[in-house]
Amino acid sequence: MSNPSVRELPLLEPDGAAVPCCPPLTAGELSPEDADRMAAMFKALSDPVRLRLFSRVASHPGGEACVCDIADVGVSQPTVSHHLKRLREAGLLTAERRGTWVYYRVAPSVVAAMSAMLDLRSRP
């Protein structure tokens, strides 16, 4: 994972150390900077086709999917590519080219952190 935009968003590093983005929405007032970061992550999932592509990767056996496995969502190939790029830029998917195809994986720490942001049990 050498995509620099990925580095800006993950909430947990691979070794499990916490980084400061982002607090639960119930924890207190959000800083404008955290709000910008978090809104960008939610925006990545705010399009139905993007959400279906993300779900296809997330639910694929082994947690990894070739673009050839997931692209049949009723839009053109360039549109699929655009949406997958948006998901990568938001840090929600990682991509790796192997031979002819690009394989996508969900970035589990980013998605888990989005889930934690919405965890109302953390209400003070």
Added chain:
Amino acid sequence: MSNPSVRELPLLEPDGAAVPCCPPLTAGELSPEDADRMAAMFKALSDPVRLRLFSRVASHPGGEACVCDIADVGVSQPTVSHHLKRLREAGLLTAERRGTWVYYRVAPSVVAAMSAMLDLRSRP
């Protein structure tokens, strides 16, 4: 799609009755209808000012906030009203007028369901 996992993560109506939105993103292929619904919820949180307003309500003591408590986010009052309306329309906030002011509350079942959608532990 008659994905049985849809039933496992219902949103709850105020009276406790389950409605069928939405499965975890890892549970399998999303129907276009579920994708539309879920994308609309994520879209509601995809704007930084909206996210800050939502967080102010969610973190307010007692889980309820008067619009007079939360409106100071650096945008005009009509813009605040517009964003609060979007959050209500998406089902993330409920509103009640009492006297002069409108009071907002987070809709906990909707937000919990969004969190559950992003729970990768449900991966098959």
